[in-house]
Amino acid sequence: MTDRRRPGRRPGSADTRGEILTAARRVFAEKGFDKATVRGIAREAQVDPALVHHYFDTKEGMFAAAMELPINPQQILPVLFDGPREEIGERLVRTILTLTADEKTRAPVLALLRSAMSNEQAVGMVREFFTSALLYQVADRLGVPQLRVEAGFAQMLGIVLARYVLKLEPLASAGHDELVEILAPTIQRYFTG
């Protein structure tokens, strides 16, 4: 513990990474996602900004790691945009159903939503992260009004909560194909209708 912040330690040590993440959680919670900077997090962790970049390519990646999200929206978005535009509804619904079916992916996302529901500071951070890293990107890439993207986000947010938190039946037990059939046209209409 005593030599943690001594200059000259190896950049590869697990502690450095952990220290950056602890600092990141503090800075994201205080400043929100948009106003937090790599430089500010490096200062809080007392490391060189280059080292933060070495561990985490982007601010989105650092946020995902700090919140223990197993996936970063930047990894999902290419999947959405890669394919015919008239099938984006199906791709989006199927991707979200697949990701949330895995408890290891789902649990940290639900934890983030729970903290947003009960904590005013967390809500700002979560809102800014979803907006900057996900909703704005989709609206921009598809040339769709952000309100329509948010309507689609709300549909899938409600599905995940109704399926895994409220555990409404038959929704909680429904198969992916059945849900894609019902939900994909909704997302498709919001995004291209």
Next chain:
Amino acid sequence: MTDRRRPGRRPGSADTRGEILTAARRVFAEKGFDKATVRGIAREAQVDPALVHHYFDTKEGMFAAAMELPINPQQILPVLFDGPREEIGERLVRTILTLTADEKTRAPVLALLRSAMSNEQAVGMVREFFTSALLYQVADRLGVPQLRVEAGFAQMLGIVLARYVLKLEPLASAGHDELVEILAPTIQRYFTG
């Protein structure tokens, strides 16, 4: 306090009603909505079941009062069903937007959802209440598969959370007409498509 449970007190006293509600909250939390009975709540409150009926017409009404919900789904459902079937999507979206725009209505509903998100005992009670008092009724009255009703519920749940908890913009500031235009066709398709 000492004479509260003495037989022969006046049925009209505010304490009796409060005592029934306290008992109801305890019984709903323990047994869930479906297994709770008027008789069991009367026993817990040490009053005559007829007195419970005198204060609360139905179990749904008692639940709404116990959870301090300002509205009972049984009061909303007739509004939904009263009118052309091809406009039910618009009626439902407009009703939910209007009800949740009022902070006095919204706050206890959000409190119920928050407790469901953080408490395994609450979640069962909330699930059963939504299913019995709302989702099952809609599916039954419209002759629609319950899965499709739940998809519509999920859409509106997501909208209320994204608008009032996450406060995503532009969704949080969007007007009712604009939202009805986007969302009504979704609900209409789920219910009659």
